[in-house]
Amino acid sequence: MTTTSRRFVRRKRVLSFLLLIFVLPGSLNAAVPRVVRGLQALYTFDSEHGTTIRDQSGVGQPLDLKIEKPAAVQWEGGVLVVGSSTKILSSAPARKIVNAVKRTNSLTVEAWIKPANDRQKGPARIVSLSANSSQRNVTLGQEGKRYDVRLRSTSTSTNGIPSTLTPNNLAKTALTHVVFTRDALGTARIYLNGKQQASQKVAGKLSNWDKDFRLILSNEITGDRPWLGEFHLVAIFSRALTANEIKQNFQAGTAVKPNNAPSKESLAAATARHVFETRIAPLLARNCLDCHDSSSKKGQLDLSRKAAALAGGESGKVIVPGKAGESLLWEQIKSGEMPPEGQSLTNQEKTLFRQWIDNGAVWSIDLIDPAVYVHDSREGAAWLQRLTISEYIETVRSTVGVDIAKEARELLPPDLRADGFSNTAYNLNVDLKHVEIYARLAEIIVDRMDVLKFAGRFSKSQKLSTDDTMRQFIAEMGKWLLRGPLDDREVTTYSGIATTVAGAGGNYQEAVRFMIEAMLQSPRFIYRIENQRGDGTAWPVGEYELASRMSYIIWGGPPDQELMRAAGAGELQDRTVVKKQIQRMLKDPRAVDRSLMFLSEWLNLGRLRNLRPDPKKFPNWNEELALDMRQETLAFFNEIVWKQNRPLADLLHAQFTYATPQLAAHYGLKPKGPGLVRYDLSSVPARGGLLTQGSILTIGGDEASMVTRGLFILHGVLRGVVKDPPPGLDITPVPSMPGLSQRRIAEQRIANVSCSGCHLKFEPLAFGLEKFDGLGAFHERDEHGNQLRDDGEILFPGAAKPLAYQSSAALMNLLAESPRVQESITWKVAQFALGRPLVAADARLIDQIHKAAQKGGGTYSSLITAIVLSDLVQMTRTETTKSEAYE
Amino acid sequence: MTIQKIKRRTLLKSVGASTIGLPLLEEMLTSKASAAPTKAVPVRAFNVFFGLGIPAPLQTEGFEGVLEPLKPLSDKLLIMRNVDQVRCDEKGINAHYDGASGAFTAEPPNGEARSGGPSIDQVIRKTHYPKGLPPGMVPTLVGGTFFRRSRIGRYVHSYNQDCTVAATMQEKPRDLFDRVFGSISLTGDATDVRRKRLKRSVLDSVVDDYKYYTGVNSPLGAASKSRVADHLDRIREFEQRAYALKEKNPNAPKLPPRSQILHGGPADPGGMGVDITLNELTTEWRLMADLYALAIQMDRTRFGALTFLAAGERIRLTGDYEYNGKKIWQFDDARQQNASGDKGCSHEWWHKFNEKKKNEALRAHAHMKMREVAYFLQRLNGTDSKEANGRTILENSLITISTESGDGRHNNVKRELSGVFHAITGANGRFKTGEIMDVGAEGVDVYNTMLEGMDVKERLGPAKRKTNMVDSIRA
Secondary structure (H helix, E strand, O other), rough: OOOOHHHHHHHHHHHHHHHHHHHHHHHHHOOOOOOOOHHHHHHHHOOOOOEEOOOOOOOOOOOOOOOHHHHHHEEEEEEEEOOOOEEEEEEEOOOOHHHHHHHHHEEEEEEEEOOOOOOOOOEEEEEEEEEEHHHHHHHHEEEEEEEEEEOOOOOOOOOOOOOOOOOOOOOOOOOOOEEEEOOOOOOOEEEEOHHHHHEEEEEHHHHHHOOOOOEEOOOHHHOOOOOEEEEEEEEEOOOOOHHHHHHHHHHHHHHHOOOOOOHHHHHHHHHHHHHHHHHHHHHHHOOOOOOOOOOOHHHOEEEEEOHHHHOEEEEEEEOOOOOOOHHHHHHHHHHHOOOOOOOOOOHHHHHHHHHHOOOOOOOOOOOOOOOHOOOOOOOOOOEEEEEEHHHHHHHHHHOOOOOHHHHHHHHOOOOOOOOOOOHHHHOOOOOHHHHHHHHHHHHHHHOOOHHHHHOOOOOOOOOOOOHHHHHHHHHHHHHHHHHOOOHHHHHHHHHHHHHHHHHHHOHHHHHHHHHHHOOOOOHHHEEEEEOOOOOEEEEEHHHHHHHHHHHHHHHHOOOHHHHHHHHHHHHHHHHHHHHHHHHHHHOOOHHHHHHHHHHHOOOOHHHHOOOOOOOOOOOOHHHHHHHHHHHHHHHHHHHHHHHOOOOOOHHHOOOOEEOOOHHHHOOOOOOOOOEEEEEOOOOOOOOOOHHHHHHHHHHHHHOOOOOHHHHHHHHHHOOOOOOOOOOOOOOOOOOOOOOOOHHHHHHHHOHHHHHHHHOOHHHHHOOOOEEOOOOOOOOEEOOOOOEOOOEEEEOOOOOOOEEEEHHHEEEHHHHHHHHHHHHHHHHHHHHHHHHHOOOOHHHHHHHHHHHHHHHOOOOHHHHHHHHHHHHHHHHHEOOOOOOOOOO | OOOOOOOOOHHHHOOOOHHOOOOOOOHHEEEEOOOOOOOOOOOOOEEEEEOOOOHHHHHHHHHHOOOOHHHHHHEEEEEEHHHHOOHOOOOOOOHHHHHHHHHOOOOOOOOOOOOOOOOOOHHHHHOOOOOOOOOEEEEOEEEEEEEOOHHHHHHHHEOOOOOOOOEEEOOHHHHHHHHHOOOOOOOOOHHHHHHHHHHHHHHHHHHHHHHHHHHOOOOOOOOHHHHHHHHHHHHHHHHHHHOOOOOOOOOOOOOOOOOOOOOOOEEEEEEEEEEEEEEHHHHHHHHHHHHHHHHOOOOEEEEEEEEEOOOOOOOEEEEEEEEOOOEEEEEEEHHHHHHOOOHHHHHHHHHHHOOOOHHHHHHHHHHHHHHHHHHHHOOOOOOOHEEEEEEEEHHHHHEEEEEEOOOOOOOOHHHOOOOOOOOEEEOOOOEEEOEEEEEEEHHHHHHHHHHHHHHOEEEEEEEOOOOOOOOHHHH
16 A cells, blocks of 8 residues: 555554544434443454454454354354354454554453353363464353463463453353453453453453454364354453443343444545645645735635635635536645745645545635644654753753752753744754763762662662562662653663673672662653554554653652552553542643743743843843843732633733842832832723733844734734745834834834735734833833823734723733633643644644643643643654555 | 784884893793703692583583583693582572572672672682782783673672772773773773773763764754764763873784774663673673783783673574584574564573573583683683693683583572582693593682692681692692
8 A cells, every 4th residue: 555545544544543533422222332442453343244343342453254154154134153163263464453462461252152052161262362373362261160261471381371251151052242451460360241240350460461352253274173152242441340330241242333434425525624624724824824814815715714715705706516627725725826925836735635626625714723733743743852951950850869950950951942943852862962961861860879879769689680589679770760660671671780880790789770870861761752653544652652641741750669560560551540640640840841931931031141231221120120020920910820710811811920129120110128029000001911011122123123023923923924034125123203203113024015925914913012121021102202002903913903902901812811811821832741842733633632721721730731631642653664564 | 704813923022022031932932942941830720700600500511512612621621520519509699690699709799889708819829929920910800791780799700809900891892901001000090990880881972972973863954964974073082081001002912893882871771681692792701802812921910700691691692603614503582482582582491491401502502602711711722822841821820710500590599509510721731631521529628629739828718727638630
């Protein structure tokens, strides 16, 4: 299959899964729904004919089964009757099941069956993931009058022995709901018809499952363990269903079946939508909306909104769905007349448009938001996340208790900003200096540790050997230091260091020293390593990976012991548990620090350190003032978010602030006590909110450039998009003069036809801040005596008409109440949480996150909770390798 | 794969003793034989260890059996039979380890990481160079090619008075080279060198880790993989700069090729054994042996230990074995034993030794070991190893060759640690050569006789014990 068609198939499956999610609840009557969380494969046997049994789970690539001997079976209304020995097996290894189970270390095998007799033995294989009669991952079988389940784990044989058995006389020739579960802590259970009939400890990890075994029903692959009877339903989950869930599935019975794969029509519709949202919309955004959005509307044509686009402009309808030849839009594009400037569309892009119109011009989003398409999918790709300097410091502190902040900040090269944040993964590369310094820091860290005391947490022995005790010790210590279990390869590598130390006449302490030094430089320490290989679909993230994602998002540091414990026990599979953990974690002071870091990055507060105002213009300036401004903004945020738990939008207009006496004086407020003190601003209407604080107001430089301030508001607060100025333009700020205030200069630009297109989008945003000078002090007149105003207009991205405001306070209120601004804050927080800019494929998920957060009050906590619970964090997009992709 | 023989003359020209002011062997070489050697040939002592031993019955076949490869050197060696090391047995710890620790020390081990006493070479060194060796010389050089690593006694065979290892094991040819030629420290500060070696092993393991994430089994996607690959490149750069040779000389000796076999942790996966071909094994060993011999020839070292395969070694060897143009055996340990993992290792042939049977595989292994030991000895016996007194370095030095046991069946400690193979060189006429001798004595007595012959007053073994001299070995 070619890459494009493979992607298409993948998309088809993703879409059909999505459809399943939306369609499922609607199709049910009063009957009990089946539990689907953790489902990996599902067979409902309602083909009625043929030799293929389709995997209806909608998860990953479908694992269809084929009946080897059609003559051996009979179809009877949703039931497959196996009358004589045959094999029903998958053509490919059951990779998605094996991978999922290896990660979660738990599983459920469920079957609605009716044995043909109570004598078949072998055990006769009912459902099996195996290769032959002595090699398996799991097999549900019938051994005469009992059910027998063999499961491979690191403490059972490769044949899955010893098996878990039900008591005798329980396997009857009647329709039976048989469920086998084994949870992450090692308890295996068998339920018959909703009741637990067997429980046994099957310890060990399922990490030794063979990835090449196929899924087979009603026999062994070698054909020598046949099972005869009826198959009504078979399901495999990558988690252990609880007793209640099993009861639920039992009550749901076999009659309730999920819908078949979506019909051709609905699939086609979904595909068309996908094409519009990821191919057409970006093209429109990049090439057309500059002139044809709701506000510019050249030729009265607004191509940003569905209704408007289909209605047309002054030339009438431009799109005739299904008939590109009659569509003016297509004619203009085809001839190259549109777009009139800049790069014309490529032939490929033109073809896309034509096809889209011919296919019905499906338009699936109400408003095309150019901000969504700013970053292409490359930047949304899964780049490995290197720890930022602060994350490195916190990780060292949390894992080994050493404070390496001073040296790390001094020696490590600074993390650079990309797309507005300095934790953007694709930009966190590593240079020679990094390698050198990581090595040096590792040495310093180990020097400061009480190595024996640290080692004592993981092992009682202090013997320098390379036997199992040492390996066990390495595994335990490594699991803590490297944020997850070590595999054999890693244990071997580190124990090699121990032997080298021994070979040099060293002792235990020295060996531990050097092992820790090595671990501190391991990619698993420096990077957040995650599994990114799969079948190309989105997979649930591993439990330790999830723990790390949670802790770095909420704390900017590694998981603590409690979170590691929960991960190891498989608890993070459960959303309610995850919620509780999030709540616990948000109470930790590190969550505050991390949120302040977000604020610092979003508003680029680091800039304040380097302020160099012209002393002639600002004779009262001193560096302390810049630090005070930074403190003001951080304290302000802290109070809104943590002390008062207010919606994040309140950051824009809350009527208070924090200031030192110096800063207060600078602002024209009556200074109160020493240090940073809270100032109530209800009687100072001009101030109140981030945009009225020195840390933001200084963005425009000494001259309080409306362009710079406006652009900040547009990009940082409104998530608007505007093109760069054309090349060769003199963009030196024009200084104000008597009779020519900055506003007048801005208005001149806006009146200029060649500038207004873009400048209209952002300069008026800064009008409301005109009375604040380049250092944030308030004046009614500027230095030339020009009267300053604070009224203006704000054009929200996507709006047709700008909204007028009469004062800066009004502007702040407009911003705070704007859904657009609220969404933008969500986008910013999400970007910082994920360590990458958001792309078109994220748009739907972010929308869901935002809605969930707003429901929770629009606070930082509700937003973080929504982000962590969303698929952006719970799932990982996988890439295929040759060995993983099966057509 | 052809091994590039390192040209000693070229090396002498370049790294020359001019930087360290040592008496050049070259000078000694060119002086006419007629001139009476007023310069004394330096006292040297080395311990050469090979793993797993030769069962005593196989030592009785003269040079017709497994000892055949030693035949060309037979006139320079004294092969001693019936030397027993039973006193080295420690209850509860296996004889491989005990025997290994006892080789060259004649004492049972003192714990996991210490010998029971000093080794011969160190005792001789202390006596003859009480004030230390000339500056710039490596005081003790320890090298080897081996895999089994639990407990250092298996692979380190030179010990201080305080029972600690006498020097850091250099297990890669490059490490040895670096130790000898790359990090000449005029102050002779050994700890610095040791630390560097340990740092090296830390970096090696870090590199291994990064390599994994850029390899075929990496769990990372394409973009992430390339990021890690970048990081790995930076580490390699760092390696180059941090560990580059100090002497940057256009004629400087070329760095030997990178080791191709397993080292460090992966070399000993918990005793399960490694797969290796005869070619890989001998290539690495011979490079190691060449470099070690070169170090001796250039008088950069006069004491130390060299190990070919560890005590209780675990390898699954494959490859055709030829000697003198004749195919002797095809090594295929796992298949021939129809087993995998540790059960498929050559070690098992020793477990299966049966005097009544042919023991072909075991014989082939033992024969091969002798061939490789002989390879090293020959390096010290050529024309470029002739010293001032007309004898070769081999003849002038005390080289003791031994192993850990005289039987491999683990069912009789006496038998296991009796008849442990020993061979020594003449040490400039101090000891008999050209004989296979039934010594019938304890190892401690043999060693103490050797010490006596080397004019060393100190004795190995328990302090109060009276030595029974084995005069028969004296020349």
